[in-house]
Amino acid sequence: MPYDVTHLAGNVVCIAVRGRLDIEGTQAVEPGFSYLATVKAELIVIDLGDLDFLASIGIRLILTAARAQAARGGRMVLAAPQALVRKVLVNAGVDQLISVFDDVEAARADLAG
Secondary structure, eight states: OOEEEEEETTTEEEEEEEEEESHHHHHHHHHHHHHHHHSSOOEEEEEEEEEEEEOHHHHHHHHHHHHHHHHHTOEEEEEOOOHHHHHHHHHTTGGGTSOEESSHHHHHHHHHO
């Protein structure tokens, strides 16, 4: 499985994505990830610490989930991106739409606020 789900303090759900969110990686995670991240209002941290590569299709997956959470009254944030992934997020302007934190605990604390 290319992602893990854990429940953190403050009713926060953490989805840790591993590997690559290119075409193949996104197709592998999309059904389960989309279900977890869009069906009901949640406080969600997407842990990008083990994500090595992020393509535009992966960005679309993340933005779609964030929009769905906002529409349902939930909230989604990103945490711990590696340098290359952070650069992609910044260059694409994703960091202007979804909060990005240096680590999962800071993201969790912000959501549980």
